[in-house]
Amino acid sequence: MNYIYNRDEALIREINDTAIHFEGVAIWSLGQAGVVLKGTEGGGFLCIDPYLTHSIEQEDPTTEFVREYEPPVRPEGLQGAASVLITHYHNDHLDLSTVKALKDASPNTTFAIPASHCDMVRDMQWDTDRLIPARAEESFTVGGFRVNPVAAAHTQYETDEEGNHFYLGYCITVNGVRVYHSGDTVITDELIEKVQSFKPHVMLLPINGGDFFRTQRGIIGNMSYREAADFAALVGADIVLPIHYDMFPTNRENPANFVDYAFRTYRNQKFHMLCVGERFIYMR
Template identity: 40%
Template sequence: MRARLKKTPIGESLTERLKRPPTGQVEVYWLGQAGFVIDIAGMRLVIDPYLSDSLAAKYQNTARPHVRMMPPPVLPDEIFHVDLVLCTHAHTDHMDPGTLPLLLSANPGARLIAPRAVAAQAMERSGAQGDRLILARAGEPISPLARIEIIPTRAAHETLETDTDGNHRFLGYAIRADGTCVWHSGDCIPFDGLEDEVRRLQPDVALLPVNGRRAELSQNGVPGNFSLHEAITVARYVGAADLIAHHYGLFDFNTEQPETIDAEIATITGLGLHRARTDILYTLQNE
């Protein structure tokens, strides 16, 4: 019996909802950009949270000021019952010094998972050290919690990059527990071998960026991601039943229009396509 996503309005602020512990169901909440809260196997995981204005401060009075198009739906120190925080790479909207220390301080038992290739940035931006920091390497499963296995996958943003020891700088994470699998690709574009690598993990749900690539941005050091149609193709190939499209609506120079995603939702067949929304609870349930 295949697990599928069910969408329901949260019906309260995300702040109020995340004060309470996980229910035991697989539940997914969007934090904006590539950030998600995933409750699974009674545990709470947070992936790539960007809940500050650190980039607006960094890029003030520049050609790309990084002004938010949407406010944070919750503050970093308002998410509780967190067991793991995962960062896919070291770009600030995924590994945010304005978010991670506050989030980890509010959850003193939580540990941080980050790519081994960016260990120094992870420690500097989060303050996590020693046993509180878990360094990930593509293809090497991690079992930091009972009943949960995390398999780091390679990501190309826009290229596959490794350090001198062969550790990938950009990762995705497949989160498996209780017979279900949620795959967050990290920032990524299509590359040879990606689909076969992930297909073997049998993801039920794919969380994929859809803001695409623009030559003028790439030439100025702003790498891109899957386009919406590329994300759909990847999700279909890896066998996911549902795709949550994200990484839009935060910075006006690097986004996809929600109307474009919604138009595709209206016509797509054979795949559950969902536009990430901060007011919606996504629950994974058996059909």
């Protein structure tokens, strides 16, 4: 079965050739929580949470986390990215194999990794200006993107001894469009307040949820499809793009549940279900 809409050289060519003009952004799904964002040509493109290898099952043949489809692009195919943003240390988000391959292939790409877990990549021999220790509420600019990390609660907020959050989401402003990628998180009052103040046009939110039995197997939960739809409506997003439901058969949600709930509850709320490798262009 073919799970991928666009892949390999065709996908790379599409990312490089796509031209975005006033108040727009192009978004490509890489599967799971991975996406590529591109604004105007001069601002380049950035990647969030690219998991583009089979490293999880290769490193642990007994794992239940076996990806259901091949990576849509090899890590080196994303060379030229302005930056890679990592939301947290779990290896379907911070994939060391993807990071190393892209780092070596693309010498001008920066990598923003939560400061709490930068030690996981220290042995990759970084130039000092290429590794950005990301901290909640400490904004930075990469290419044409203004990035503000916000704390996330992967069931709860966690910090290291210096107060650096383990889990982050990113509020990104590009080409006049505000995009919020939540990373892995549940919804809290603090998160609602932060995202409401950002006033996102586009929200990328996980919908795989969590339950007792997955928690018993050590799988940390996320917001559910109902919560994602409610969250997007509450903060007034123009469109919501569900993520984090498609890669691992034992930790997923049927996206039809999101569609059904949104249709019945928020008839005026736009949403789009991305195919892996699909380009979606949003215009304000």
